[in-house]
Amino acid sequence: MKASLKLFRIFGITIGIHYTWIFALIFFSWTLAMVYFPVSYPGWSTAVYWITGIIAALLIFVSVLLHELAHSLVANARGIPVHSITLFLLGGASNMEEEPQKPAAEFAMAIVGPVTSLVLAVIFWGFSRIPADTTTPLAGILSYMAIINMYLGIFNLLPGFPLDGGRVLRSIIWGSTGSLTRATDIAGRVGQIFGWAFIGLGIYLMISVSFISGLWIAFIGWFLNSSADASRKEITLRERLSHVKVRELMRREINTISPETTVDQLVREIFRKQQGRAVPVCKDDKLVGIVTITDIKKTSQDKWMETPVSRIMTTEPLYTVSPEDNLNVALVMIAKNDINQVLINDNDKCGGLLSRADIIRLIQTDRELGLR
Numbered sequence: 362m363k364a365s366l367k368l369f370r371i372f373g374i375t376i377g378i379h380y381t382w383i384f385a386l387i388f389f390s391w392t393l394a395m396v397y398f399p400v401s402y403p404g405w406s407t408a409v410y411w412i413t414g415i416i417a418a419l420l421i422f423v424s425v426l427l428h429e430l431a432h433s434l435v436a437n438a439r440g441i442p443v444h445s446i447t448l449f450l451l452g453g454a455s456n457m458e459e460e461p462q463k464p465a466a467e468f469a470m471a472i473v474g475p476v477t478s479l480v481l482a483v484i485f486w487g488f489s490r491i492p493a494d495t496t497t498p499l500a501g502i503l504s505y506m507a508i509i510n511m512y513l514g515i516f517n518l519l520p521g522f523p524l525d526g527g528r529v530l531r532s533i534i535w536g537s538t539g540s541l542t543r544a545t546d547i548a549g550r551v552g553q554i555f556g557w558a559f560i561g562l563g564i565y566l567m568i569s570v571s572f573i574s575g576l577w578i579a580f581i582g583w584f585l586n587s588s589a590d591a592s593r594k595e596i597t598l599r600e601r602l603s604h605v606k607v608r609e610l611m612r613r614e615i616n617t618i619s620p621e622t623t624v625d626q627l628v629r630e631i632f633r634k635q636q637g638r639a640v641p642v643c644k645d646d647k648l649v650g651i652v653t654i655t656d657i658k659k660t661s662q663d664k665w666m667e668t669p670v671s672r673i674m675t676t677e678p679l680y681t682v683s684p685e686d687n688l689n690v691a692l693v694m695i696a697k698n699d700i701n702q703v704l705i706n707d708n709d710k711c712g713g714l715l716s717r718a719d720i721i722r723l724i725q726t727d728r729e730l731g732l733r
């Protein structure tokens with residue numbers, strides 16, 4: 362998840378907030394100031410309820426941040442780079458560069474989050490017992506933080522993927538069966554069941570107790586359900602694509618052009634005549650760049666005749682795969698870098714390209730034919 366606003370850096374990790382976070386802050390401040398504190402601690406003034414509510418709401422996010430930091434630090438220690446954490450509507454997300462390669466690493470990374478929250482709960486509970494007067498705003502905040510961290514720990518331990526508990530479950534199944542696909546499928550199904558349960562509970566609460574709290578819980582359930590579903594589909598797809606080689610799908614007859622070709626020629630002879638939105642640029646059968654329709658649009662039309670492709674092409678970074686790579690390698694590269702195609706480097710020779718659309722077409726054809 363991309364942050365809308367970067368706040369600060371800690372242990373080399375950039376902490377940022379997504380714009381949806383502000384709605385969560387408003388929701389929690391409002392609920393705390395209008396409902397929780399007035400019910401639990403009668404007799405304070407309205408201003409005190411609001412100040413206490415806002416401080417407690419901000420501390421919720423400090424707690425979420427510490428939970429995420431624990432995930433990120435263990436990930437970094439296990440060689441999985443995490444460069445940023447984003448706080449958003451439903452909590453926090455550590456932006457991992459890649460998925461863990463071993464069950465033990467996934468287990469350690471996942472479990473440390475809820476453990477951190479539960480330890481924080483105990484610490485806050487301990488502090489909340491210190492003041493002699495337990496009806497002050499300070500005592501109220503401390504005991505609320507103990508409760509919220511306990512909920513954070515317990516909720517995240519639910520064994521449905523992609524919650525931490527679901528990752529723990531996945532790592533255990535993965536470790537014992539050796540199959541990441543099977544493990545993700547099972548943990549994802551459990552995640553979907555929890556998702557439905559939360560949607561049901563949310564709707565019940567909306568009708569009978571509090572509309573807004575119920576809506577919140579239903580929304581969390583919907584989010585859990587759809588991300589579990591997406592994770593299952595993605596892993597099945599990756600597994601499928603890992604059995605197909607790039608060479609089976611790449612188009613041999615694809616055009617390549619030389620850097621001296623003019624933009625005008627490129628438009629007339631390639632883009633207007635054939636499918637595709639990108640062409641590899643090759644010199645002496647070596648790949649030197651790629652030119653796309655987007656690159657062309659940056660040059661004004663009356664300059665097309667005199668502009669050689671070499672002046673507008675992208676030369677780096679060039680994302681390449683080998684014909685012997687598996688398709689999932691190409692798909693991950695396309696998704697991670699948000700590009701539409703990868704170039705094919707065939708033993709240092711210019712080998713055409715493979716587009717996102719090619720892969721999607723293959724998936725659709727297989728699906729239509731019911732291929733296994």
Ligand SMILES: [Zn+2]
Pocket residue numbers: 428429432474475517525
């Ligand atoms: Zn977590």
